[in-house]
Amino acid sequence: MTRVAGARVTARENENKEDYMAAIIAAVVNEKGGVGKTTSTYALGTAFARAGLRTLMVDMDPQRASLTLATGVSRGSKSVADAMQAVIEADRDAEEGDTATVVGAGIDALTPHTVAVAPNLDLIPSGKELTSAEHVLRDVPERDRILAEVLAPAADAYDIILIDCPPSLGVLVINAMGAAQTLIIPVSPEYLSAGSLEDLFDTVRRVKRRRLNPNLSIAGIILTDADLRTTHAREITQEIRAQYGADLPILGVVKHATEVNNAAQAGRSIVDYAPKHPAALAYAEIADALLHHWQRAAPTPAPTTATTEPTAAVPTATRAGASGVSHA
Ligand SMILES: Nc1ncnc2c1ncn2[C@@H]1O[C@H](COP(=O)(O)OP(=O)(O)OP(=O)(O)O)[C@@H](O)[C@H]1O
Numbered sequence: 001m002t003r004v005a006g007a008r009v010t011a012r013e014n015e016n017k018e019d020y021m022a023a024i025i026a027a028v029v030n031e032k033g034g035v036g037k038t039t040s041t042y043a044l045g046t047a048f049a050r051a052g053l054r055t056l057m058v059d060m061d062p063q064r065a066s067l068t069l070a071t072g073v074s075r076g077s078k079s080v081a082d083a084m085q086a087v088i089e090a091d092r093d094a095e096e097g098d099t100a101t102v103v104g105a106g107i108d109a110l111t112p113h114t115v116a117v118a119p120n121l122d123l124i125p126s127g128k129e130l131t132s133a134e135h136v137l138r139d140v141p142e143r144d145r146i147l148a149e150v151l152a153p154a155a156d157a158y159d160i161i162l163i164d165c166p167p168s169l170g171v172l173v174i175n176a177m178g179a180a181q182t183l184i185i186p187v188s189p190e191y192l193s194a195g196s197l198e199d200l201f202d203t204v205r206r207v208k209r210r211r212l213n214p215n216l217s218i219a220g221i222i223l224t225d226a227d228l229r230t231t232h233a234r235e236i237t238q239e240i241r242a243q244y245g246a247d248l249p250i251l252g253v254v255k256h257a258t259e260v261n262n263a264a265q266a267g268r269s270i271v272d273y274a275p276k277h278p279a280a281l282a283y284a285e286i287a288d289a290l291l292h293h294w295q296r297a298a299p300t301p302a303p304t305t306a307t308t309e310p311t312a313a314v315p316t317a318t319r320a321g322a323s324g325v326s327h328a
C-alpha cells in the first residue's frame with residue numbers, strides 16, 4: 001500500500017498494480033472562515049505528491065486566493081475561472097450547433113490552466129473573475145456542473161485532486177461538491193459547537209437529493225489548529241464522536257503550532273517546510289488515513305467517475321435529539 005507518513009514514503013512506480021488509484025477528487029470544505037482549509041489542502045497535496053502520487057490542487061477561493069498566494073504562483077492568465085469560462089463557451093457553442101470553439105481533448109483541455117508548483121504537484125490558480133461567478137453562472141444551464149466538466153479530463157492524468165473551497169456554501173462550493181467524490185472537512189475545535197456542521201450536512205443532502213452528485217460522501221473531519229489542553233476542545237471532540245460515531249470519522253488532529261504559520265509565511269506547506277514537525281507528521285498520517293479509506297473502497301483500479309463511496313454518506317447525529325435532521 002502507498003504510505004505517506006514518516007519514512008515509509010515510496011514511489012508509485014514501486015507499488016503493486018492493485019494499489020493503483022486514479023483521480024480521487026476531494027473537496028476541502030467548511031463554510032466557516034479560517035478553519036484550516038487552505039493549510040490542509042496544501043499540506044495534504046504536498047504529502048500525496050511526495051509519496052509519488054500525481055496531485056492537482058484547485059484554488060476555488062476568489063477573494064483571498066490563499067492557496068495560489070501560498071504556492072507563490074501569480075494570479076496571471078492561468079486560472080480556474082478561465083477554465084470554467086472555456087467550458088461554458090464550448091457548451092454554449094455546442095448547444096447552438098457551432099463547432100468553432102475547440103477546447104482540446106483530454107488533458108490538453110486542462111493543461112493551459114495548470115501550473116507546476118513541485119514535482120508531482122500542480123495547481124489550477126484562482127482567478128479574480130471567480131468573484132462574479134454567482135452572477136455569470138446565473139443563466140448558465142447546468143451551472144453546478146461546470147467544475148466537474150473542467151476536471152473531467154484530469155481523471156486519467158492525476159491520482160488525487162484536492163479542491164480548496166472558499167468559506168461559503170455558494171455556487172462555487174456547490175460546483176466543488178458536484179465535481180468531488182468525497183469531502184474533507186477541517187474544523188477548529190476551539191470554534192466548533194454542537195450542530196455547527198449541520199448547515200454543511202444539509203447542503204450535502206441537497207446536492208445528493210438534486211442528483212447533482214448522488215454518490216457524494218464525507219471522508220471525515222480534520223481537527224485543525226487544535227489546542228486539546230483546553231477543556232472546550234476536548235469536550236467538543238468527545239461530543240463529535242458521541243454525536244456522529246463512525247459516520248463522521250476524525251481523520252486526524254493537527255495541533256496549534258507556530259511552525260505552521262511560519263511555513264505559510266515562507267510560502268511553503270508545513271509538510272515541505274518542516275517534514276519532521278508533529279503538524280507535518282499529523283498531515284502525513286491523515287493522508288495515509290485517506291488513502292486507506294479510498295483503497296479500501298476501491299481495491300482494484302479506482303473508478304474515474306464519481307461512483308466511489310469510501311465512507312458513510314452524510315452523518316446524521318445518532319444521539320437522541322442531537323440534530324433533529326433526518327437522513328437524506
Ligand atoms: N495547526 C495550525 N497551527 C497554527 N496556525 C494554523 C494551523 N492551521 C492553520 N493555521 C493558521 O490559521 C489561519 C487560517 O488557516 P487557513 O487559511 O488554512 O484557513 P481557511 O479555512 O482556508 O480560511 P478561509 O476560510 O479564510 O479560506 C492561517 O493563518 C494558518 O496559517
Ligand SMILES: [Mg+2]
Pocket residue numbers: 037038039061064066067164165166
Ligand atoms: Mg482558505
